[in-house]
Amino acid sequence: MDGTKLQGKVYYGYAQSAKRIGLPFRQYRPASATNPISSGTLVGTILASFNAQDMKYSKPNSYGKAVWYCLADGRVMAVGDYFVGAPGTFFIASMQPLLPIQAIECNRTVTVFRPQQQAGVGAVGYGGNTAQNQTAIVTGFPASVLINAKADNSSVKLPGDTRQAWWSLLLPPIPGNVIIQDADVVTDEIGNRYVVSAAELTDMGWRITMAESET
Secondary structure, eight states, rough: OOHHHHHHHHHHHHHHHHHHHHEEEEEEOOOSSTTTTTTTTEEEEEEEEEEEEEOOOOSSTTOOOOEEESSOOGGGGGTTTTTTTTTEEEEEOOOOOTTEEEEEEEEEEEEEEEEOOOOOOSOOOOOOOOGGGEEEEEEEEEEEEEEEEEEEESSSSSSTTOOOEEEEEOOOOOOOOOOOOTTTEEEEETTTTEEEEEEEEEEEEEEEEEEOOOO
């Protein structure tokens, strides 16, 4: 037996387990950088079970933990696929050989904007980022947005100001090789606004640190 055959047996075993303990999820494959659920490819319905990185199912998940292990038929899955079902929305972050499939639980839906630099010489008016001079580069992607332990003093520094919160954002690789950069702006479906401080594309997708912004 070689590695390829062994991997197939592992995924077959996951599929058999999912038949017994899994729940139905709609499986979507993003086709562009826009709305992977409504505009992506509906692969079909798949049985899947998610556990808190514990194949014995002996513990629940805890605060601040976005990564889950996924039991499902890996033979019909790909990194970046979204699973949408009653337990929630997840994206597949990694399918490393002979290791558990890792998935990220999504609690927000985000859009990423690229601020545009003002061109011109002399008095060109306000040069900050506004809705009129930013371009959406990623639209409507379910993601994990969780509080980071880091916090800074407010840039305004008024006596009653609270500390500025920092957040961690996890996204799958974006179709079209979209690159998220420092200073990009992120918004979510409940009206929060963030500025990207650091963005790293890993083999599990995007890992981004961002600061909450008031403007």
